[in-house]
Amino acid sequence: MKRVKVDNSIGEPLAHDVIQYGPKVKKILFERGHVVKKKDLNKLKNAGNYYVYVSEDDADLGVHEEKAATRIAKAAAGPNVTFKSPTKARVRLLAESPGLLKVNLDLLKKINLEEDFVLATKRNNTGVMEREEIASTKIAPLAIGKEELDKVKNLLEENKPVLKVIPPKIKKIGVIITGDEIYEGRIEDAFESTLTEKLETYKLTISKSTILPDNKKKIKNKIIEYKEDGIELILVTGGMAVDAGDVTPDAIRDTKAEVIPRGTPIFPGNMAMIAYLDNTPVLGLPACVLPDQVTSFDFILPRILAGEKLTKEDIAELGHGGLL
Incomplete structure (x- = not known):
């Protein structure tokens, strides 16, 4: 391989791709092995190549x-x-x-x-x-x-x-959608479609879905029922803030599930809850999962699906890069 002036490269094969760059432009002008012709010289110079590497024998290239x-x-x-x-x-x-x-x-x-x-x-x-x-x-x-x-x-x-x-090891996913306003039909639920789309990334679907009022006992009982029915991941949506009507965190605790953290160091999504009912993961999802394209849920979900049992230390480490 040798470096030559582009004017002296006619008839020589290029030892590398020549790439042209510019505003919104990045393309291969000439591929490696292209034999330089006289008509190519202006194109090469216009791309800033007044010198090129040529090789008559690939063996000299390493x-x-x-x-x-x-x-x-x-x-x-x-x-x-x-x-x-x-x-x-x-x-x-x-x-x-x-x-x-x-x-x-x-x-x-x-x-x-x-x-x-x-x-x-x-x-x-x-x-x-x-x-x-x-x-x-x-x-x-x-x-x-x-x-x-x-x-x-x-x-x-x-x-x-x-x-x-x-690949995902969890296949059976259950969703519990909470909120008096949804249960009473005042507004339409948007969580199921949002979660369906996120799960499609991993070629998964929702196995069971139900809508419940903000009733701690009903939410607790449904979580336990899902687990007994063989659901491998339980997603509980809504009611995760500190408003007077938000009872989802207490409902998850009342199942006797082990709560890893109440809150994650990621914004948006810091009010998420991660818990394990025996070995079944239960995730409490805050309302920001609906409007925000990426939240703490998107960091936690793939690890849960892969079968990882997250620890408090795992969640604490998410604070680095957690401001989205």
């Missing part, structure tokens, strides 16, 4: 950036993770199923401390959809030595996985 990125992606992909063919020297890793993304943060840091290697992921414990991009990788130079590449690849393979997706 391991090309696209091949290197593909090998890193293959080594990085854990359970339920796949990857696409490289574009612009970058390989994108995708979730093969919906679920919870788990990232080995220590291993990820080690990879990114290696010179010339880049691996970026979505945040650990993020809920992801099927075929959603969850990570991307590339190398900084146009090519990398085989020894350097093998070092990183072996680091990934010996400590794998750096990332994986855990």
Whole structure:
């Protein structure tokens, strides 16, 4: 590989993709291997390429950036993770199923401390959809030595996985919608449709749904009934604030469920409640789940679905990044 003035590159194959950037523009102008022609010179210069790298023999490149990125992606992909063919020297890793993304943060840091290697992921414990991009990788130079590449690849393979997706383990979900105004028909319920949409992300549906008044005993009894009927996750909506008519938190406590936190360090959604009735999770959802696109529920749900039993420490850690 050699660096030459673009005027002297006619007849030579490009050793890399040439990308044109501009306001709202990012496109491949010429792909790697393109043989430069005289008519290409103005396009190259207009894109700021007065010098280019050319190669008459791929052997002088070492391991090309696209091949290197593909090998890193293959080594990085854990359970339920796949990857696409490289574009612009970058390989994108995708979730093969919906679920919870788990990232080995220590291993990820080690990879990114290696010179010339880049691996970026979505945040650990993020809920992801099927075929959603969850990570991307590339190398900084146009090519990398085989020894350097093998070092990183072996680091990934010996400590794998750096990332994986855990599909939902919970299938039967029950919803208890509370509120005198809904129970009496004064307003229409909006919670069921909202929760249906959120669960569709994970290819799940609501197994049971009921509307109850703000009556502590009725809410408590329905939670217990759902558990006895085999419901694996119970969502109780509304009545989570400190208004005089809000009884949902007390109803959850009255079931003798273990309350992990009353309140989460995430805004919006700080009034959510997480509890376990034996091993069945019971979530109290505040009204902000309706108007706000993302709330504490969106952070908690994928972890619950993956079968994690959340602790007070788990919830406390959500305060970092909890201001949405």
